[in-house]
Amino acid sequence: MMRELDFSAAINEALRQEMRRDQSVIIFGEDVGFFGGLFKCTDHLQKEFGEKRVRDTPISEGAIIGAAIGAALGGLRPVAEIQFIDFVGCNGAMDQIFNQMAKMRYMFGGTLKVPVVVRAPCGSRYPVASGAAQHSQSLEAWFIHVPGLKVVTPSTPYDAKGLLITAIRGDDPVMFIEHKLLYYVRRVPTLREKYPSMICHVPEEEYTIPFGQADVKREGKDATVIATMMMVHKAINAANQLAKEGINIEIIDLRTLVPLDKRTMINSVKKTGRAIVVSEDCKTGGVASEIASIIMEEAFDYLDAPIKRVSGLDVPIPYSPILEAVAVPQEQNIISIVRGIVGK
Amino acid sequence: MSDDFERLSKKTLVDLYTKMLKIRKFEEKTAELFAKGFIPGLVHLYIGEEAVAVGVCANLRNEDYVVSTHRGHGHSIAKGGDVKRMFAELLGKKTGYSKGRGGSMHMVIPEIGVMCSSGIVGAGIPIATGLGLAIDVKQTDQVVACFFGDGASNTGTFHEGINMAAAWKLPVIFVCENNLYAISVPFKKVALIKNVADRAVAYGIPGVVVDGMDVIAVYKAVKKAVKRAREGKGPTLIECKTYRFRGHYEGDPKKGATYRSEAEMSDWEKKCPIANFKTKLIEKSVLTESEAEDIIQKCIKEIEDAVEFAMESPYPSPEEILENLFV
DSSP: OOOEEOHHHHHHHHHHHHHHHOTTEEEEETTOSTTOOTTSTTTTHHHHHOTTTEEEOOSOHHHHHHHHHHHHHTTOEEEEEOSSGGGGGSTTHHHIIIIIITTHHHHTTTSOOOOOEEEEEESOOTTTOOOOTTSSOOOHHHHHTSTTOEEEOOOSHHHHHHHHHHHHHSSSOEEEEEEGGGGGTTTOHHHHHHOGGGSEEOOSSOOOOOTTOOEEEEOOSSEEEEEOTHHHHHHHHHHHHHHHTTOOEEEEEOSEEESOOHHHHHHHHHHHSOEEEEEEEESTTOHHHHHHHHHHHHHGGGOSSOOEEEEEOSSOOOSSHHHHHHHSOOHHHHHHHHHHHHTO | OOOOOTTSOHHHHHHHHHHHHHHHHHHHHHHHHHHTTOOOSOOOOOTTOHHHHHHHHTTOOTTSEEEEOTTOHHHHHHHTOOHHHHHHHHTTOTTSTTTTSSOTTOOOBGGGTEEEEOSSTTTHHHHHHHHHHHHHHHTOOOOEEEEEETTGGGSHHHHHHHHHHHHTTOOEEEEEEEOSEETTEEHHHHOSOSOGGGGGGGGTSOEEEEETTOHHHHHHHHHHHHHHHHTTOOOEEEEEEOOOSSOSSTTOGGGGTTTSOHHHHHHHHTTOHHHHHHHHHHHTTSSOHHHHHHHHHHHHHHHHHHHHHHHHSOOOOGGGTTTTSOO
16 A cells, blocks of 8 residues: 655654664754754654653754764764754864764774764755755765765655664764755645655655665666756656657666665666766766766776766855756756767 | 862872873873884873873763863873773774774773764864763763863864753763963963853853862862762863973974973973872871882883883784774
8 A cells, every 4th residue: 555755754754763663762953852843854753752862952063963973972873963954064063074973983993883863954945945055055975075974865755764764773974865855745736746756655664775775766778867866856857758759768866875886876877878977966076976987987888978967056056046946957957968968 | 289188098099199190101101102203193292281180080980981182191091091002002003992093192992981082172072962961861870071171162162062061961071171272372362261160151050170280179179070960960160270291292392382481381390290299198198108119110110011012012904994984
């Protein structure tokens, strides 16, 4: 039987089930308690688990991550929320992430483990809401650059639940990045009409999805489109359009950036001979650049065309929807790039 | 110097003295090894500040936590660390506490509660708050001692970490080792407030200024704070006024006399926490001269043996480079 959940509800269910299963799981962050989180991912959790395990923090991002690290060292499994990923730059939070959390296990010779999950919403909310420059960024490339962090980038409610449970049960620090547009699907019917793949069946029971296993969203022979998070849904729409023109693309949803499922990606490119990497973050030094380099190193001989990146423009996210639509990749960008390299 | 010894047992007093001495001898040997080129990285020595770590840790149980700093050798020894494995870490050996991955600034010893040692000034403060949070959730009666310097008291994490610990009444003792300088910059030039401890008012917690050259004074102040923490009444900010007798790091020209006056340095050296405490112990007949000498000789022997262990220990092999990045 189909049991449809949206993204926030799937996150919420994963958190609730893990908190019921394991007393050491705690949640804290800004407005996560009484208010249930800005995007309702922690709704009703404080009511069920109490104020000791679900805490509203002061606006202190450095202390949120720092305290999560300390709590993990003290034997808990904290899930800390940074309200918008843009705020990892605030108040020393980034120091706690990349100088402390990421490095501790290694620099202390493997004597400690730091099982922290940091949940952080990213991305542009066009066409639902204009977040402008400081509430819309995609910063996942920052975290893949720092050894010691696992970086999870789910695209569907099903994946979000299974990957979050894996993150909480694992013993390594995880940046769990959630694309904000995925939260809005129930509230905004036009969004659901446009991206039907954003809601899906989510089993009620607990399940885990291993890190480092990409998901082939659609099989095809003409080109491989590699994407994460919201870009997966845009790629699916693009694929539907292209299919009408006789172009069949294969879509690989990476699901986790660290660890990275190179094999699925490379095997697909070897089959199709063409690769397009779609990523919402800014093009320069972005995720797509890294993926493209890996393909060049490991599948060059199989390529029939240059690898293409479809990425965000190198500008801050602008406020006006007319501009914001141009700043981040849209289906049309994917379609025209695919047409260009497939040459049909 | 506080001479209120009456209520402390001979064992406690001798332990305080022995621990301080062990730190001093460890650090003197470290300076020597560094000068001879055996230590590949930088070292920040604790010489002059021994009364702080020892006075604090004498109040702690094995399972209590310590959060340390870049100037952390003293904290580890005071909490009960093995000097063999500490020297091995300084030398980058596989037998070191961090298997040669951390060095001077990054030694942790989870089995005795030394849980974090960061080279980023101020970064340990919110981590200590988190350890306190774990204690609060698990409802044990452990406490956390969080060491940091006057420099750290001007970081944002000082504010965030202490405020959060205060708001949640977490069992953390925030110990500011105010040695008056953040590398070369005097505290009085970068803060208008006289005492770091005065900032406790802003968090609604007790703030205490104590003579950091007096191990008994530190011990007593921390005793109160630990009691308060164990009773669930929340954190205390304790500022220990102290001084480093060496430079910021080994190699700091003229032991820091470029930014500190010779007069100031020699005034503080007269306050040596170890020499003065030894005099008191002998005056008060807690120790005889020969007992004191015996302690010194034992200490020197332990340090010599530890260096030998470290010198003979193997280095990690290059094939191990990727080990322990993830669990």
